Amino acid sequence: MKIARYQSAAGPERLGIVTSAAGEEWLVDVAKAASHRGHAGAPTTVMGLIEGGAAAMDATLDLLAWTAARQDPIWMDDPAAVQWLTPVPERSMFCAGRNFGRHKLESMKSDTASSSQLHSDFPTGFIKLGRTLMPNKSRVARPADVTHFDYEVEIALVLGKAMDAQSTIDPASAIFGYTIFNDLSAREWQLREMQNGMIMLGKNFPGFGPIGPYILTADEVPDPQALVLWLKVNGELRQHSDCRDLIFGFAEMVAFWSRLGLVPGDLISTGTPEGVALHHKPNPHEWYLKPGDRVEAGVEGIGVLETFIV
Incomplete structure (x- = not known):
């Protein structure tokens, strides 16, 4: 459904x-x-x-x-x-970082990341404020002090059951469904924050969370690892992968983040595959988002999330 x-x-x-x-x-x-x-x-x-x-x-x-x-x-x-409207009302969102294998590799090859900043035995991530989430076909303003404005297609799972560290239910059974997410990022702010061991401002400017348009219920996704996601800017393909490249799968992320106490409607995103502007060689600047750009983020079987940069 x-x-x-x-x-x-x-x-x-x-x-x-x-x-x-x-x-x-x-x-x-x-x-x-x-x-x-x-x-x-x-x-x-x-x-x-x-x-x-x-x-x-x-x-x-x-x-x-x-x-x-x-x-x-x-x-x-x-x-x-x-x-x-956003697929669910304003809710907590937990975002994975460097959770696709090939994206992790492109990060390690970049001068902007060091191996000490990359997770190993448990997921890493950050919080996306609920008020940053924007529905399909939204117009998102590039902040005045941001030029390194990047895209990240992701899949966000929607929680259907409450879970905490003491829960004994199967984490996969707590997933209600899946939707599309574009984790817009101000890279110059994000990279400065990462030097302090944090990520917050660079991910949470107003409108930095396009999400939707649909939720595909979990019963129609027998193998979430087979989900295919892609992103285009002005019709040009920038990202394309499937979830077999995930380091930590959907159920693993639910189990990990349940330590914070999850409630129905909460959102957990996968992280993004390779192909972000930040790691484009030799010059990423022409790949960053600019006013007038049209961004399409898609997941096969779910639909297309459309965003306009202004």
Whole structure:
């Protein structure tokens, strides 16, 4: 199931489920469909679906089967005409660093990184502030004091269950689904911070977290390591990989970050594959993002996250 959180004329937050009609992609407005069916049961928000567990999912699937038999446009929205929201409301986000093997290698070859800064036996990372997250088709401003403005396509998992250090559940079972994330980065700030052993400002300027547009539920991803991700700038392919190159997999990251106490809706990202502007040889400057650029981050099976740099 592909899930969207968006705004339309029907209200400020809609739960949409992707469906096909006449060969085109549409969003079933769950609240509208449930109202026309005439009985409650299906959740009407993304968090209601996540926190409602198996009962909420079953009710939603039952409603979708009912809508599929009728194909009434009254409860369908055109994805091209909606105003996107972030896949979940503002939540904590834990971002992996140098977690793709080939990206780690390109970092080690760079003059900007030393082996002492690279993790070994456990994940490394940083926090992305919830308020930096931006929905699909957002316009993101390059800060006035930033010229080394970089892209990083990633996959973000969405937690479906609470977990902490004492949890005994299988970490993989805590994953509700997967979405697309572009970890925008101010490299001149990030590299200065890393000399102090931290990363914060360079990753958290306003708008530095495009995410979406859809969540693909975990039941439709039998092998997360097979997920393929890519990024284009103005139509030019810059990054392309699959998750078999991950150093720490999805379940490993859930288990590690659970020490902080995770709740439904929290986000954990994979880190990015090779191909970032920072490590482009011989001159990265022409590869950094500039006002007027259009960035597409994609994951096969999920969709395309589009961002405009201004």
